[in-house]
Structures are given as structure tokens and as C-alpha cells.
Amino acid sequence: MGSVIKQINAVIVMSLNSLPQRLWMSLATLLAVAIVVAVLLAFLAMGNGFKKTLESTGAEDIVIMMREGASAELNSVLMRDQANLIEEAPGVLNDEQGAIVSGETYVIVDGKKRSSGTDANIPLRGVSSRAVDIRDNFSIVSGRMFEPGKNEIVVGSSILSEFAGFELGSEVKLGNAKWKVVGIFDTGGSVFSSELWTDIRVVQSQFNRGSSVQIVRAKLESPEAIEQVKAYIAADARLNLDVQSEKTYYGEQAKNVGGVINYIGWPLSIAMALGALAGALNTMYTSVAQRSVEIATLRAIGFGSLSSFLGTLFESVVLSILGGVLGTFAAFLFFDGMTTSTLGSSFTQIVFSFEISSDALIDGVSLALIIGLVGGFFPALRAARLPVILAFSSQG
Numbered sequence: 001m002g003s004v005i006k007q008i009n010a011v012i013v014m015s016l017n018s019l020p021q022r023l024w025m026s027l028a029t030l031l032a033v034a035i036v037v038a039v040l041l042a043f044l045a046m047g048n049g050f051k052k053t054l055e056s057t058g059a060e061d062i063v064i065m066m067r068e069g070a071s072a073e074l075n076s077v078l079m080r081d082q083a084n085l086i087e088e089a090p091g092v093l094n095d096e097q098g099a100i101v102s103g104e105t106y107v108i109v110d111g112k113k114r115s116s117g118t119d120a121n122i123p124l125r126g127v128s129s130r131a132v133d134i135r136d137n138f139s140i141v142s143g144r145m146f147e148p149g150k151n152e153i154v155v156g157s158s159i160l161s162e163f164a165g166f167e168l169g170s171e172v173k174l175g176n177a178k179w180k181v182v183g184i185f186d187t188g189g190s191v192f193s194s195e196l197w198t199d200i201r202v203v204q205s206q207f208n209r210g211s212s213v214q215i216v217r218a219k220l221e222s223p224e225a226i227e228q229v230k231a232y233i234a235a236d237a238r239l240n241l242d243v244q245s246e247k248t249y250y251g252e253q254a255k256n257v258g259g260v261i262n263y264i265g266w267p268l269s270i271a272m273a274l275g276a277l278a279g280a281l282n283t284m285y286t287s288v289a290q291r292s293v294e295i296a297t298l299r300a301i302g303f304g305s306l307s308s309f310l311g312t313l314f315e316s317v318v319l320s321i322l323g324g325v326l327g328t329f330a331a332f333l334f335f336d337g338m339t340t341s342t343l344g345s346s347f348t349q350i351v352f353s354f355e356i357s358s359d360a361l362i363d364g365v366s367l368a369l370i371i372g373l374v375g376g377f378f379p380a381l382r383a384a385r386l387p388v389i390l391a392f393s394s395q396g
Helices: 002-017 019-055 080-086 130-134 157-162 200-206 223-235 246-290 292-300 305-334 358-385 388-394
Strands: 062-067 101-113 119-127 139-143 152-156 171-174 177-186 196-199 215-219 241-245 339-343 349-353
Touching (some): 002 019, 019 305, 062 223, 080 101, 080 215, 101 200, 119 130, 152 157, 157 339, 196 200, 241 246
Parallel strands (some): 152 177
Antiparallel strands (some): 062 215, 062 241, 101 215, 152 196, 339 349
């Protein structure tokens, strides 16, 4: 066993020492693997960041109710009477002001992206004062809260970073009316930071929504109290509503949209990996051809086929791993923490940050390792089977 290891080490040293003879070809292979890994990590970071934003939204002790069959707030409508009945449901938490229930209206308005100057849909949420009581992580970070009855809005911190024209004190046209930005709020990185908030009665008036709302949120006495609310709604024919926890609602959205991003990223990366694989095969076949005399000499003095195989395969794996490390570094440098926005389930922009997870790093390095192993396997097999006499004769 000891002699085999020494033989493998000798072949590895010989392969690495001969790398300068194939410098440009080796660099091309290394860069190809780096690009593949960087692209894969970019997509995984995008999916992971989007998923984290939605998963950080919502709580188990908040229940949301929409029209039966509605998949999102945008296609849900609830009458004011229904919202009033929900306030009487058992399991809903009460304080000195009564039941902590918030009926909310959700409309789409236009915003202009800072990066491209193009128009994009952003959500304007009409809320009552109870909306703040339901969301524990809500805080005004600059300015003040809007005054009820006035065309005033508070802007989510993510909106401010991604869209132009919503600076504190500015006036914006939403729908047919002008609105003044009086405050900036934050919700701890949740999806609500990608919204504009104003008084629900003003939204209902300006956008002709009557007294209807699109979603009702209620804070529960405990997460288990959701079963009491479900039973209460099922027993009343006037309340044909779908009931679920806020955590479940946003978790499903994270699964659906985050999955789509990953499903695009992996096939694209695999297609690019095939190109990198071709480069690795070409590099390693050239390496074997250039070192055929050295390999034949080693075989002639007693080196086994296994040492020739593993020594050649090692060169391919080293190049691919170096490419993987380079691609990982580039992905961290250019993508990790980068802020962007994409469409959510309500066809509005959700602002989120790219986040490269440890699992994504493992996937990137694994892909580089696979390219190295597959790209080096057949050239290594050729080196192991290289006829000694033929190798000497081919070099004259």
C-alpha cells in the first residue's frame, strides 16, 4: 500500500509540474468552472433570499381570512359585515380597545425602479390603527405615522431603497390623487417592508372600494386557537371564508416562487456545466498526450495503472476545485447582500436581498467536483491503459 501511495504522489507531482506547459488551456478550464459555479450560486442566492423574506413574514398566532377560493389578497373581497362578525370569534385576542382585528384593502399602484427607470407594480395597503397592533415588528424609523382621513402614506424601507420618488416629504401621484410621504417604516425585513401604507378609509374612497376589505387579520390568544376560529366560521353561513395562519400563507408563497427560481437556476447551470465539462476533457486529454512519454517511462520502471489513473484524475479535480473556489468568491463579492425585487403572487414587486447559504456553497463545490471527476475520468483511464511501446514510438 505504501509503495502505491508513493507512486500516486510521484504522478501527481509530475502532473502539477507540467501545468505551465498547458497554462492557458488550464486557465480556460478553471474559468469555465468558476463561471458555472458563480451562476449557480447567484440563482440559489436569489431563491434563498426571496424565500427568507417570505418566511420571515407572518406568525403562527396571526390568522388571516380571505374569500373562499381566493389564492391571494388581490382576488379576495369581504364585506364590512363579515369583518365585524370575525371580531366576535372565540380565540381572538382582546385588549382594552376590543378584539385585535384588522380589515385591510390591497391595491396595486405604479412605482419607478431606481436601477432601470422602468415602471413596476407596488402594493398600497389600506390599514386601520389595529394593523400596527397585530405586527409586533412594525416601527416608524423616520417621520411619523399617517393621519386618518388624509392623503398621507408611510413607505416601507425596502420600497425606499428600490424605487424612486418616495423620499420623506415628497409628493407622489397614486391613482388619480396626490399623496404626501410622511413616514418611513420597517417590519424587520418582512414582505410588508415592500409596501406603502395609508388609512383604509382613504383607499376605499379614492379607489371606489365602498366599505369592503380584501383580507382580515386577527391576533389569536395562542396558535392553537386557530381551530376555534375555523369552527366559528364554519358554523356561520355568512362567513364563507378560507382561514389559515399568516405563517402558512407566506410559507406557501415562498415554496412556490422560490422553487421556480431554483428550477431555472439548476437546468441553466447544468447546461453551462456541460460546456465546462468539454473544456476539462480537452485539457486533460492534452495533458495525457503531452505526458505520454513520462507516463510510459513510469510504467516501464514499475509504476502501476492505478497510480497513472489517480494521478491524472487529481489534476482535473484540482483545476475544478480551484475554479469552484474562484466562482464562490466571485458570487460572494458580487451577489451576496445585493438587493433586487421580483413579482410576488399578487403581481406586485417584493424587494429582497440575495443570500448565499451554506447549503448553496456545498452545491456549488459539489458541482465543481463532479465536473472535475467526470472531466478527468476518461483521460485518466486513457493514461492508465496507455501502451508503453506505443507511447515511446509516438514521440519518435
